[in-house]
Amino acid sequence: MLDIALFGSGRIGRVHADTIATGPRTRLSWVCDPVPDAADRLAGQYGAKATRKAEEVLTDPAVDAVVIASPTPTHLDLITAATDAGKAVLCEKPIDLDLERVDACWERIAGSDPRVMIGFNRRFDPAFAEIHARVAAGEIGRLEHLVITSRDPEPPPAEYAAVAGGIFRDMTIHDFDMARFFLGDIVEVHAMAAPVGAGGPEGSGEADHAVVTLRSADGRLCQIANSRSCAFGYDQRIEAFGTDGMLQAANRTPTTVRAYTAAGVETASPYLRFFLERYQDAYRRELEYFAEAVESGTPPSPGYADGRAALVLADAARESVRTGRTVTVG
Amino acid sequence: MLDIALFGSGRIGRVHADTIATGPRTRLSWVCDPVPDAADRLAGQYGAKATRKAEEVLTDPAVDAVVIASPTPTHLDLITAATDAGKAVLCEKPIDLDLERVDACWERIAGSDPRVMIGFNRRFDPAFAEIHARVAAGEIGRLEHLVITSRDPEPPPAEYAAVAGGIFRDMTIHDFDMARFFLGDIVEVHAMAAPVGAGGPEGSGEADHAVVTLRSADGRLCQIANSRSCAFGYDQRIEAFGTDGMLQAANRTPTTVRAYTAAGVETASPYLRFFLERYQDAYRRELEYFAEAVESGTPPSPGYADGRAALVLADAARESVRTGRTVTVG
């Protein structure tokens, strides 16, 4: 059993708490949150200890690993401290909103053989992972074109949006990682956001819609479509088009029930509402993989460099919106 | 070009008129109907001649074949007269509602090498025909179980129902033919109709729903479901289950458009409304096949014996409803 401490008890923290506590090979030992009530409540629910102080957690020799689900500005400090304390780390995306700080952190920790995994949970979605495996097995020949659709059911609260860094660093960052998962290194980025001129001088802060085009180092193309709202639920699809065929992952309905009436036929219920429902399996498989990697001493993937690379693409997308140019990266 | 005369200018007659007139190898030369206005109108639409008198048509040496789409009670006389006149015949189902009369007619005409095809149009539906061909090619191994769903969008007018002979001879007769198309000779028939006790002493006259179970001579099973009304359109499906897999033919939507809203996702428009829309291709392919068979001298199929066999099954279903027994036929 891997002994895990959790930082952060917000929405995504609660997902991890449940996943850790009910996983077959993991145990939730600590919940750490500066808001004591929140930590107490969540810890109590799973029989874990609660604390406001990260040191208390990191000096506990029983703790094998930490899951960082606290606000983005705390990520780098916690990664550094946990790595210094010899703990393995699973950190929610994004690592940070600032590339220089991300690089500075890495320079600081690189020498200590850090075991850091970034929480790009979608790589562990059963459908996306299946497509990845079948593409890798050659089922559709050479993958030529990837289409990623990613629409949230509704915009985040204003206070969240204010610090999230704009649609590319908050939302598209998942899709950038997905593109890299399938296509490897990306060398060209183009983006358009709507409404036109959204987000002030930086060009992306308040956009509701964004479309991104990528070219990989080996010349393959990727299109991403994002929206901050979607009337029919959480729209998360992938289409991998290759020389010998295509593989698609569709959205998930609550059940297989279909209705047939005078108004229309083959109607399914709206798709699973949001990431908690849609990616529940992905979070579970992500944590199982992390626990397995830590126990076996394998460097976990996606790692720190993957988190950095997705941020580079987000910055390039913002620059593309500002300049109207295809931005070269890497 | 095959010169064809049409008997009957009602709903199904108009389908045949259009199919004959626009077919690449057929020409509509006559429309015969005791109601002069009806014949005139339909004939005029396609540049054909109109008449009230069958003799006028049957003595016209230019006429190669006749299509009989007049009311059921006229079928046997027209088949006999047309056969005597040396014309090939495509007659709408059912041949007649009375088995004795059907047999008497056959005795009368059998000697003159009659070329009679019965209009079981569904054998020519592209989807059903495709399943038949793929089953015959062995794609699903041995066919073990056939499921036929056949529901009309709404009940026929009362005056039609009064003379149609009940659900089994009017509606299920198509499904009996479909069962024979896939399974060959049928030896056991069981039926239940609803409402309970529908249709007076004969047990089936006014039934809204009926379910039938058949066993073929080589031991395979078939289930038929009928309804006189269906809220979402014309429900016409087939499921062929075999040792190595299954083939299904689904209903047809007007287009491939699907809608996604907060109320439901993947919603298609209601299915094609009724037989005129759903089986338009089937009527066309049926007539083309008939013309080809006549021109090449091949006995057309399904033939008189197939029309008779479906009627035998309809009578057996009525008997089963009356007695509660599985009825043995053949």
Added chain:
Amino acid sequence: MLDIALFGSGRIGRVHADTIATGPRTRLSWVCDPVPDAADRLAGQYGAKATRKAEEVLTDPAVDAVVIASPTPTHLDLITAATDAGKAVLCEKPIDLDLERVDACWERIAGSDPRVMIGFNRRFDPAFAEIHARVAAGEIGRLEHLVITSRDPEPPPAEYAAVAGGIFRDMTIHDFDMARFFLGDIVEVHAMAAPVGAGGPEGSGEADHAVVTLRSADGRLCQIANSRSCAFGYDQRIEAFGTDGMLQAANRTPTTVRAYTAAGVETASPYLRFFLERYQDAYRRELEYFAEAVESGTPPSPGYADGRAALVLADAARESVRTGRTVTVG
């Protein structure tokens, strides 16, 4: 937390053990099996106690309820003993293969206010339960016709089949319960089995396929299709047809991935293999409901009378196969 003892550590016993042990409101305290190794192994896996002796379990005052997943011949004795001991019971189907014994048991225990639920897990399948709720809410008007498709991926082992009582009491019994779940009391039963004459004098013992027609007390029709093998997985579907529309529950694929190649398009992976995969959610929801019912003092449903009623229908189906008659029940 409800303290539960499990009888039987075979395939279905292991499903229940896992469900009980990981359920939020249940605890697995005992595993009882005459084969000591099997009980030890399963109990050890979940930190429960193991025993060969039912008495040891039933005299433990900490035990609130028992789940009976042992072979069918042991069901009635265990139900009786557990009820005498004041324990609530969740017993796998069928109660027993012999109706007289079933009735005798009930007479024996009826006075002691027994809390007995029969494990017709499919009532708890999310899709089937959703259709039931939506039908009850009037979404399709009056339900007129129910179609149940139930095909196993492969036949059971010979030694299992030898004691299972034939396809109707072993396999169709689930579908009989499903018919009663949707339509209430059944008054007429007709069945055909294939191969013809299968199963010796009783007519059903070795049948590979069976089709059953039912009429409910209020005149509605139901068709059931069963097969002992199915090339594409576990085929478990329901179609509820009503005056205002239709609701269907389809099979479940492992993921939403679809493949598009020159050989065919929109191909999904074969359906979930068997009941362990398909009905995992159903077993979980069944147990949660049972625990809730026991805790709240509500009589659990489906109850003993439902288990009996399904057996009556199975016997009627066997009689129908033997006699070729529609059998009246109730």
Added chain:
Amino acid sequence: MLDIALFGSGRIGRVHADTIATGPRTRLSWVCDPVPDAADRLAGQYGAKATRKAEEVLTDPAVDAVVIASPTPTHLDLITAATDAGKAVLCEKPIDLDLERVDACWERIAGSDPRVMIGFNRRFDPAFAEIHARVAAGEIGRLEHLVITSRDPEPPPAEYAAVAGGIFRDMTIHDFDMARFFLGDIVEVHAMAAPVGAGGPEGSGEADHAVVTLRSADGRLCQIANSRSCAFGYDQRIEAFGTDGMLQAANRTPTTVRAYTAAGVETASPYLRFFLERYQDAYRRELEYFAEAVESGTPPSPGYADGRAALVLADAARESVRTGRTVTVG
């Protein structure tokens, strides 16, 4: 009946010949082709006259309208001559590959009240037209994002590709028109093509894949995906995403048949192979609309200006590939 002369007897010419000859309100009177045999053969098939000389056709007072399906370089001269002769024109896309020539032609003919329709047949596809109408009716609120997928089953012959002007002017031009059909005027264009550096100095001539991003004058986004080959048939889809929902048009299968085997389930046959099959209905509806517009004196749409606008977008896409910039148009 509208009397129509056809220019060009190649692949697309034959489609028009059949559509004109079998349409309810049109008659094919002439086939004009510099290759006499080709004209003779096609004209003979439909009982029309054949000629090598355009003048012969254009001086025939019986001719009401012409359909121009000859090679692209002949389009402008034929449009001019036909317009001068007072004939209505339906001209295949593109008008021409050179924008200056397009504008010069328009200056030449604009004074004579030209009735020119450009053959963007996809506006008449039943599924696309249905989505357009439902979007216009407000069914999905404000349309925010349009996704167009357009993949040919296989590359054109080398000799065709050599003169077709590259993927944007040959293939994407249909998608540019579709974008304008749904979104109105386009103001920004970005494109990437693959392989990288495809097509020499002009950047697009030999590309196998291309992706294009558009922004409309009112700020809405569109993504286009093109491929010169597609293993599973002709891939022609549209997704219209709006504030209240989404409408999608999927590809068309030959029939509704689905196969279920151990290898996979719900498999449909590959999509209709190419534009002749997929857009057969669209060509028919296009011609019927054209005939109706000519007869009623309505200016036909899409018109000359629409043909020009699509060419402007194609040129902008080529420039974007060359410069890596978002190109502003209009």
